[in-house]
Amino acid sequence: MPDPRFSVLSPDFATDPYRYFGRLRDRSPVHYEPALDSYFLSRHRDVRRVLTDHDAFTTRTLQVRAEPVMRGPVLAQMTGAEHTAKRKIVVRGFTGRALQEQVRAIRSIAAELVAPFLPVGRMDLVEDFGKPFAVQVTLEVLGLDRRDWQRVAAWLGGVGEFITSMVLTPERRRHCLDCAEQLEAYLAPVIEQRRRRPGEDLISMLCTAEFDGIAMSDRDITALVINVLIAAVEPADKTLALLLKHLIDHPEQLAQVRRDPALLPAAIAETLRLTPPVQLIPRQAEAEAVFAGTVVPAGATVFCMIGAANRDPGAFTDPDTFDLHRADLGTARSFTAAAQHLSFGAGLHQCVGAAFARAEIETVAELLLPLLDRVRFGPGFRYRESGLYTRGPVSLALDFTPVREAAVGGPAGG
Template sequence: MPMAHPGFSVLSDAFEADPYRHFARLREQAPVHHEPAIDSYFLSRHQDVRRVLTDHRAFTTETLQARAEPVMRGPVLAQMTGAEHTAKRKIVVQGLTGEALREQMHTVRARAAELLAPLLAHGRMDLVADFGKPFAVQVTMDVLGLDVKDWRQVAAWHSGVAEFITGLTLTPERRRHCLECAEQLEAYLVPVIEERRREPGPDLISRLCAAEFDSTALSVRDVTALIINVLAAATEPADKTLALLFKHLIDHPEQLTQVRRDPALLPAAIAETLRLTPPVQLVPRRAEEAAVFAGTTVPAGATVFCMIGAANRDPAVFADPDTFALHRADLGTARSFTAAAQHLAFGTGLHSCVGAAFARAEIETVAAMLLPRLDQVRHRPGSRYRETGLYTRGPVSLPLDFTPVRTPLLADATLDG
């Protein structure tokens, strides 16, 4: 079975510490890498990853039945096909696009302003711990219609759910902890669902409660699973992508200057951030029949992990792929937040990320608020940058120093969606 070199493992601490330096060797020497410990295959070439993600008949999401359903408390969108997938995805998409999205961006600005106000006065913040993580969870709760005062507890439960889905080698103790988090989150959500059935509001949970499939209202279990689905899809990319966007711009000051001068370049900067450092690094599928990639046969029934980070740096698709390039001609900013994106950070095909439009609007809105107010923004002297995560990946922290520019946080005309 092809391997990058004897003893190489994507499950090793060395790989997790810096997977990016291994991607080229994987694509060139072991585009189909087998991990015996979990009997799974890892694909790293763009064409192979795209093939798997777009052929939903040959490569199904059956792996999610064991990986996600126990903590999602029911089937998630990625497990569904046919009429059920179309109907339920449409319900969620309508709650995260169009007029709903424009209204949500007002809430995003208000929430960001509330969190930023005390931080700006100090001229320093950790963009991950002080702002990004609380912001991502609180905004998602705002959209769903959950009480934001509970955000720390919801974040802790969500962390357990995410660990279960993304952990490739969970110990029995961690598995039990994750399942307990899911049970507690479900117990928290069920009374809210029942209350929204009686007294609906403008929030997404109310939309889900009022929706029907096959002329029947969604069950409490269905709604619970979709809520947790949205919680994961909307929260996971936000804090990681925002921090990575600022890291790349700070590390490339000439490009930061260009974005400051022309905010219309923000979508391109976000798209390039998603390409170069996608927050979701692995997407699992099951091979329903034997398939050949680069001369290697993946057997029927095997678990296949699509390596999004490696595919997004494939030189067969992107020129100078390990470089952050704001004006990249081979990316296509306009389609970078759709299922037709050249990069694969949101997946592609039938099960592309349902929250892509929301993520783009949210990150663009917040970045447009931050950039004019963080003059001379720079990495804090003495801080050491570190990322973690194999399945999802992002900065542990991002300590920044800056000169605050004092302008009203809610007075500017930022993105309306």
């Protein structure tokens, strides 16, 4: 039976949800949250079942949770031929030659953003670097002006709040919708211009692509562009900060990665497993379903608890430990549909940007680690995370050996 004394909306859970995952899996693997009239699943096998059975558990909830701020249906809402065609278009924008160009842009933007902090030997990896980096890289990929990153970041903050908030006041709801409307208005002239004179960027690809012989509408393109913005920006700075946090906490593994950068993908995969930036994925039960002896009624909203599933001892050995050498993860498959962890989702609606996410974090970590010699947490720094739906460090104050300005152009150039 659900534990009436426990709530995923409690301040204690918000402070450290990982403390509660074991208890949920063991005692209440199907946790009912009365305030939300929703069910929370925490076991790996149950979460995978929901994410891969697309007929029984649909993305219908996104009509209410995402579509109003996405300004149209997103990829996860689509099925059949439409989903296949539009997913292929977006995937094409993050693979092959396009991805090679993006890696160059990632490295260049990262070098530019980190340069002012290197002579000082101190920076906040989240506020000073991660947030501007994640937004600017995504704008570059889409073919938008990087100088607009602060405005775009503010609008995305409202869009993200709408999608990820469990409870929204009328005032916050209005603010979020205003942000979405301003973002849509910002994108409209760009889409019109790319239709007339397409380039090599992702917006141009969407403008020139066809589905069933018909070009996509401005509404379709706007929704897909906002979809990409949110999906690419939201997890990137969190994953980078979590990776550095885990490596600093495990100096022997940090030393191994420094000696052998080929271990970086394993460290990134393990970071995603242990502390996934996306913690909850919602679905709707189309028919009555039973999990661990508990009936979930037809029409109910089901939240897949990715953080809990990724730490299920039924799926991983010693699951609460950061170990980039773990045999039950598999680096090569961790960024594919065959991944054992569920941080990119699973099945038909698995994250389209998994390959890009790997390339992005790997590229920036390869650049930063040689520069951040003797990296450590800043004096008096107290680590804190926030977020229920998406989760990551509030800040990450780092001290490191200052780099002479003359040397900055060397390692960071590339």
